[in-house]
Amino acid sequence: MSFLIEDRYFSPDHAQSAIARRLYQRVKDLPLVCPHGHVDPRLLAASNYDWGTPVDLLIIPDHYVFRMLYSQGISLEELGIPRKDGGPVEKDHRKIWQIVCDHWYLFRGTPSSLWLRDELRDIFGIDAKINSANAQAIYNAIDEKLHSPEFQPRQLFERFQIEVLATTDAATATLQEHQRIRESGWKGRIVPTFRPDAVVNIAMGGFAENIQLLSQVSGVDVTNYRTYIAALEQRRHFFKEMGATATDHAAVTAYTARLSEREADAIFQRALCGEASAEDAQRFTGHILIEMARMSVEDGLVMQLHVGSSRDHNPVLLERFGRDMGADIPTASEFTHNLKPLLDLYGRERDLTIILFNLDETVYSRELAPLAGHYPALRLGPPWWFFDSWNGIQRYFENVVETAGIYNTAGFNDDTRAYPSIPARHDLWRRASADWLAGLAVRGIVDEDDAAEMVVDMAYRLAKQTYKLEA
Amino acid sequence: MSFLIEDRYFSPDHAQSAIARRLYQRVKDLPLVCPHGHVDPRLLAASNYDWGTPVDLLIIPDHYVFRMLYSQGISLEELGIPRKDGGPVEKDHRKIWQIVCDHWYLFRGTPSSLWLRDELRDIFGIDAKINSANAQAIYNAIDEKLHSPEFQPRQLFERFQIEVLATTDAATATLQEHQRIRESGWKGRIVPTFRPDAVVNIAMGGFAENIQLLSQVSGVDVTNYRTYIAALEQRRHFFKEMGATATDHAAVTAYTARLSEREADAIFQRALCGEASAEDAQRFTGHILIEMARMSVEDGLVMQLHVGSSRDHNPVLLERFGRDMGADIPTASEFTHNLKPLLDLYGRERDLTIILFNLDETVYSRELAPLAGHYPALRLGPPWWFFDSWNGIQRYFENVVETAGIYNTAGFNDDTRAYPSIPARHDLWRRASADWLAGLAVRGIVDEDDAAEMVVDMAYRLAKQTYKLEA
Amino acid sequence: MSFLIEDRYFSPDHAQSAIARRLYQRVKDLPLVCPHGHVDPRLLAASNYDWGTPVDLLIIPDHYVFRMLYSQGISLEELGIPRKDGGPVEKDHRKIWQIVCDHWYLFRGTPSSLWLRDELRDIFGIDAKINSANAQAIYNAIDEKLHSPEFQPRQLFERFQIEVLATTDAATATLQEHQRIRESGWKGRIVPTFRPDAVVNIAMGGFAENIQLLSQVSGVDVTNYRTYIAALEQRRHFFKEMGATATDHAAVTAYTARLSEREADAIFQRALCGEASAEDAQRFTGHILIEMARMSVEDGLVMQLHVGSSRDHNPVLLERFGRDMGADIPTASEFTHNLKPLLDLYGRERDLTIILFNLDETVYSRELAPLAGHYPALRLGPPWWFFDSWNGIQRYFENVVETAGIYNTAGFNDDTRAYPSIPARHDLWRRASADWLAGLAVRGIVDEDDAAEMVVDMAYRLAKQTYKLEA
Structure with missing residues (x-):
């Protein structure tokens, strides 16, 4: 006998687990929609990956x-x-x-x-x-x-029943691997995601070099704020042509504020000379987030915003091993005031979709659910990073759904660079969804007919629809 | 068979739900005490309401x-x-x-x-x-x-078994409807609540006009801070004569601070001229909250404080449709430091009752329960607004009771303007209380005798007693 | 029949409670390790305590x-x-x-x-x-x-099966009672804990007097920052000789910052004259915490940090009755930024152990678990004060373990001055651990073999090991 139980993660209560099992049966074999993650596209571009x-x-x-x-x-x-x-x-x-x-x-x-x-x-x-x-x-x-x-990545892709997989790519990426996948004739759907952090966050090292690279790949000679914006628009256009349906933006806080073009240009020039201050960096990021929302209204790309990680907390590890070494520590977040300037301008747009992710669970019920339960443009991303876990998912459901419903959420995404772990992550979410819905059903909060639709929405449809992957 | 189950909301566990059912039986038919809400008194003043x-x-x-x-x-x-x-x-x-x-x-x-x-x-x-x-x-x-x-409101009142219903009324209200209800000979108990926000919050539009109105209805010529206080005292006296047992105060934060009379008057004069700053507004509200506590010590009116909503977050909706359009978004709250100036003066008063409501659940266990578990004057209001829900109520119980007990809470209030939804809201609370107490009983944390008293306290007695509605 | 049930606190679910019962059997009779608390050592020094x-x-x-x-x-x-x-x-x-x-x-x-x-x-x-x-x-x-x-304390000590009990003692304590216990020939292990708050927190009353006392007991003439540090080192050495394995530090916030020796001395001199500002106090405490970590690296004493209580909130009670009158109210805490200066220097030390306690549960999942799940020097103390309760313990497990595991926690400590309540407090923790682990087992998250090891770790081994009490 396996030490794994088929009903793993479900409530021990018989009435609840019976419903959970039935709900889970409806979704366990559905295709996987993977609209946000960090799988390296080289895996799928290679004909013989080692x-x-x-x-x-x-x-x-x-x-x-x-x-x-x-x-x-x-x-x-x-x-x-x-x-x-x-x-x-x-x-x-x-x-x-x-x-x-x-x-x-x-x-x-x-x-x-x-x-x-x-x-x-x-x-x-x-x-x-x-x-x-x-x-x-x-x-x-x-x-x-x-x-x-x-075990070749493409064979696994098919075995995993991945319907679509989004990678995350620098704004300056040439998307050569995506081009090679397209040209290979292989039918797997791999789409890029436009992530411009390195050409937006002026406090990160190498900003001037990144802008030079942006000039090269965009064909726009970026010398000032106006040409910078033009180059970003060019890259978005290119990404969209290559299949992208979304952008992604990381920020320490959700701060947004509109700058005049003159102010934006002054900061941009200081940044190119390496003379920008920490305040410059915050204001510039806050302004560009608004600009990105404006571009999303125009080009239809879904805008993702990942907020709240204090990156590279351990300076010795950063120096010795680089970034992403497990030393990113969350900080408190605020959305009600910080996001207001952006929402004042674009929050009412019905065709705009902004998906919010964060690492401070206190804002789920206090700010995020009320905001998403009001603004047409907002959707809540699934629990992120440390919270993509059994209890993390429970807290998310318990704190979000009563105010925002499930239809103001973006379903699930696995957000992983660990390619072979993708099915396990979706399965945990599907089991958690089934068990949580069974808990509602057994208490008479929803009936099982509704739960049967909801579980499919949570496991599959919401992600596909929110990320405009239906085409 | 109805799709509703009689045991709805109760735990699926048989031992727990059996106790929950017994506890719920004790309270399901108790009269409804409605000490805080927004039902329009015209409903009950009209002889033939449309x-x-x-x-x-x-x-x-x-x-x-x-x-x-x-x-x-x-x-x-x-x-x-x-x-x-x-x-x-x-x-x-x-x-x-x-x-x-x-x-x-x-x-x-x-x-x-x-x-x-x-x-x-x-x-x-x-x-x-x-x-x-x-x-x-x-x-x-x-x-x-x-x-x-x-379906006439008075018939529903009796059918709902409402023992007492408090409305919420501007400080400048003449309470004509309340007078008409009294004079009608109808026996339903409808009491007003003194809500002076419009004559306290100097940042809201129309302050000078509201003060003029205050002069008119109070008969006090309000020209400076001293006459302003006298007019407020006159109104409180009038409300109390009309049956009020409570006041209600909304504020973005729980900030309190004592001003000198000279400072208070200077701000008041600036406010009348429309020249008050945002800082003036915060300081004035913070001072008046202390004054209101002082008056409550004197006149015995229970003081309610609703904190934490950033109102009218969506400016286009505000302009087009006005206030209360579902665009009020919570913000983080702080009570430990903010409320200290008020508590330093009046927190030890045994005959004063201040009921705290807020929209930041993180303060339940961190600040509100410890404060209410210490100061004689403090009681905690039930979960408010977004949190008047199954999970919201669970979080409230789980975070508050171990530190403050149930006897430092104010029981339930429905806080609704949706008159026919009142019984459903009380029923949800009563079921939630019964199920939560059953959860304590089945774990041996309280015995069923205690739970049987507690459920009545939570469903009925605490609200009546805290709001001094026993008379 | 007793109104107490043998399975008290366990889940009503039969499958879960059956496992909980088996797990609890493994730990209910284990000796009590009490590495942090406030029992008065006079109890155990007296031959005939009244x-x-x-x-x-x-x-x-x-x-x-x-x-x-x-x-x-x-x-x-x-x-x-x-x-x-x-x-x-x-x-x-x-x-x-x-x-x-x-x-x-x-x-x-x-x-x-x-x-x-x-x-x-x-x-x-x-x-x-x-x-x-x-x-x-x-x-x-x-x-x-x-x-x-x-009922003599030493008889109870043996009856309670206390393996070791740590007291909490001022830096200036002479540890006479500990000396008397040693000399009495009694075998009970009572160890002191070095708590230097009164000679570190310059904002507390009586700082100059406390420094004078420090001079006396240390034999170091404390006239400036350098001799002050020498005296603290002398005291730590003495405490260690007397059996101490740990220090303890209380602070309103987790703020740390390195001062130059010149700055530290200037603040120290102002403090001696009673001229230090509130900012001085914060900076001095923040600097001394770093110094204490440095000393712990050198002498091996485990460093405890208790953060977040706003002490003596009710000034009339403070004046009339003194400290510790139930008027200590928690405040919001921040660790990610505040603790960084200390962690930059000492967070990577494998032989250093810093145990964090706090009263703001929002930092469990957001900051504390990610920090403890990264830095070798960090461990999380058990839920503190108001949260040493059934629901408080659940929240701690649910918010901490998925990110930090149980092996970055410090097990349990009872933190009490109420000597005869010690067994009850450990029993609540042991039952809570058993029931929580049973919840994981019944959902297939851990198997029962693992749970059986974990419950012993949580009830006994982790406390002993983290506090270096194995010798």
């Missing part, structure tokens, strides 16, 4: 995993994370895997343990609980599968 | 309902909401009703759907689930009942 | 209890709380006890009622529900037991 070792696949790219080991005193060098200076790190991936398995108990009760458990069983056919003793056997089993033809 | 159409009754006055439709791209004009400029809006109420029913799925899982379901069944005898097909039939059924004698 | 009356034992020292009665209009004088000016307070402890019992219904649903219920039954053998009628009988029963030899 996954490397199990550690290359499952540990080194997954900051959820290595930050937990780091928190317990294991260095990133011991885990084989490459250093920026090329300094020595562990190269023996079997040894790294053993360390991970020796410490796998650290993940008890965390979503990482659930995703990997499902992934091993469903993708790799390994129905065993990770421990020190079986570490090498599991390594061998993964390694063998990884090099079989059925 | 409800208008089902849309006049259920849609146009209910911003909970039309804001959700608005959030999904339906304009307020399409829903028949009157424009301030008298511009064209939909007049065909059958057509509006059809739009509402076509989109009723939006309300799945929201309290609006639960209240209306109960209301249709229990008040109108319509035991059907709203959909596009039955929209006109339901319209007809409501319409017919609305024009029958048993 | 407990006084039941009111001396259970009411007068327990601000959880008397603040609730105060909130309902009972004065502290009526409850026998001694006034600073020696003014008249109730001396008849039977009368006080009657008042408490007459109002015991106020505690329904609060942890105080659960702790006392267990304490009466398990420690005093009184298996009755407190009410007005049995008040005097219960008083008599407690009183009789209190004066029996088996």
Whole structure:
């Protein structure tokens, strides 16, 4: 008998779990809609992709995993994370895997343990609980599968029943991999997403270089604010031609404010010279978010806004290993006042869609649900990052739905760079949705007919519709 | 069989729901105490009230309902909401009703759907689930009942078993309707509530006109801060004579601060000339809240404080349709520091009762429960506005009771202008209380004898006692 | 039949409670590790301790209890709380006890009622529900037991199976009681904890006097910042010799910032003259916290940080009765930015342990779990003060574990000055842990084998290991 139970995650109550099971049956085999994530398009552009070792696949790219080991005193060098200076790190991936398995108990009760458990069983056919003793056997089993033809990314794409997968791409990206996928004749739908952070956030290093790159790829000679805007519009146009239906914007806060063109240009010029202040950076980002909403009204691209992460909190790790090392820490967020300047201008637009993501759960019921339950342009993204977990999802439903309903949400997105974990993440969401709806049904808050429609909306339709992926 | 279940909302666990059912039996037929709400006293003053159409009754006055439709791209004009400029809006109420029913799925899982379901069944005898097909039939059924004698507001008052109903009235109100109700010989107890916001909040439009009105109705020539205070005291005295037991105060924050009479007068004079600043407004409100507490110590009126709504967030709607259009968005609140100046002076008064309401649930466990669990003058109002819902009520109980107990709460109030929804709102609270207490009992945290007393306290006694309605 | 049920607090679901019961069996009789609390060491130093009356034992020292009665209009004088000016307070402890019992219904649903219920039954053998009628009988029963030899603190220590108990002691304490315990030959392990607040917080009254005392006890003539640091180091060394494994620091916020030695000395000198500003106080505390982390790296003492209480909110009570009168009210906290200067320097230290406690539950999932799930030096303390309750513990587990795991927590500590309530507090935590783990097991999130290890970790091992009490 498997240690996994078929009804995993469902309420222990028989009446509720019976309904949850029926609801889940309706959605468990639906195609996966993946409108936001960080899968590398090279996986799907390659005709023969080399996954490397199990550690290359499952540990080194997954900051959820290595930050937990780091928190317990294991260095990133011991885990084989490459250093920026090329300094020595562990190269023996079997040894790294053993360390991970020796410490796998650290993940008890965390979503990482659930995703990997499902992934091993469903993708790799390994129905065993990770421990020190079986570490090498599991390594061998993964390694063998990884090099079989059925584990090529396109084969997995079809096996996973992915209907559409959006990547996330710099504004200056040439989207060559997307072009190669198109030209390959393969039918999988891979669309890019326009993410202009590096040419908007003037406080990040290398702004002038990024603008130079923007000039090159756009064909617009960017020398001032006006040409900068023209170049951004050109890139959006290009992304849209390449299949994009959405943009994505990260910001520490949801601050928005309209600048005059003169002010915007003055900040832009200071930024090019590396003389912009922290206040300049906040004001410029706040202004460009409004401009991006304006462009979205014009070109129809859905606008995503990810707010609230204080990135690279650990300066030594940043210097030694770079960004995305598990040291991004959330901060308190505010939307009611911060987003008002943008909403004053574009919140009433029926054809505009702005999807809000954040890392401060206190704003779910206080600000986000009331805003999304009022403004036609707003939708709420699914629980993000740390909160894409069983309890995180429960809190989201409990705090959002009574005020905003489910139809002001954007359904689910997996937001992952860990390609083979995609089915496990959707399955957790689908089970959580089914169980939560069963909880409503068993209390008579909705009837099972409604729940049966809602579960399909939550698992499939809302994401597709909100991201305009129906075409 | 009805699609409604008799045990609706209760836990699916048999042991818990059995207790919940027993507890609910104790309170389901108790009279309704309605110490705070927004029912128009004209309903009860009229000998023959005209409800208008089902849309006049259920849609146009209910911003909970039309804001959700608005959030999904339906304009307020399409829903028949009157424009301030008298511009064209939909007049065909059958057509509006059809739009509402076509989109009723939006309300799945929201309290609006639960209240209306109960209301249709229990008040109108319509035991059907709203959909596009039955929209006109339901319209007809409501319409017919609305024009029958048993649907006159006073008949409903008696049918609902309302023991006392408080209205909310401007400080400058003459309370003519209350006078007419008294003189009519009808025995229903309707009491006014003194709400001086329009003569306190100097940032609201029309302050000078409101002060002029205050002079007229009070008979005090209000020319400076001292006469202003005298006029307010006169009005409180008048309200109390007319049966009021409470005042009500809305503020964006809980900020309080004592001004000298000279400062208060200087701000008052600037406000009369329309020259007051935003800081003036905050300081003046903060000072008057303290003055109102002082007056409550003297005259015994219970003081309600509603904090945290950023009103009229959508400026175009405000301009076109006015206030209360579903565009009020909560903001973060702070009480520990903000309320200290008031509490330093009056928090220890045993005969003073200040009831706190707010829209930032994070302060429940962090600030409100510890404050109410310490200061004799403080009580916590029930979950307000967006949080008067199944999950909102659970969060309130879970976050408040362990620190403050139930006896530092003010029981329930329905806070509604939707008169026929009053029984449904009390029923939701009573069921939620019974189920939550059953959850304590089944875990052995309280025994069922205690729970049986507590459920009556929560459903009935605490509201009556806290609002001094026992007389 | 007792009104207490053996499975109290467990889920009513049979599958879950069956697992909870099995898990609880594994931990219910484990020794108690008490690494943080406020028991007076004189209890255990005395060869014949006089407990006084039941009111001396259970009411007068327990601000959880008397603040609730105060909130309902009972004065502290009526409850026998001694006034600073020696003014008249109730001396008849039977009368006080009657008042408490007459109002015991106020505690329904609060942890105080659960702790006392267990304490009466398990420690005093009184298996009755407190009410007005049995008040005097219960008083008599407690009183009789209190004066029996088996109720001497050391006998209780052994009966409670306390493995180690940490007291909390001023930096200037001579630890005479600890010395007497050592010299007595008694085997109970009592360790001091270094709490330097009174010589660090320059805004508290009496700073200069406290520094003078520091000079005396340390033997270092403290005249400037450098000698001040030397004296603190001397005291830490002394505490460590006396068995201490930890320090403890209270602060209103988690603010940290590095000062130059010149700045630190300038503030120190102003503080000695009573001329320090509020900003000085914040900066000095923020700097000393960093210094304390530096010292902990050097001497290995575990560093506890308790953040977020606005102490002595009610100035009249402070003046009349002193500190710790149930008028400490939480405030919002921020760690992501505030703690960064300290973490930049010492967060990566593997051998440093900093345990964070706070009173703003919103930071659990937003800041604390992500920080503890990253930095090797950080661990999260158990839910503190108001949140050491059934729902408080649930919220802690639900918000912390998915991100930080349980192995970045510090297990449990009872944090109490109410010595005989220690077993009840540990039992509540152990039951809550067992039930929560059973909830994970019944949903298939962890298996029962893992849960069986986790429950022991949570009830016993994590506290012992985190506080370095294994020696």
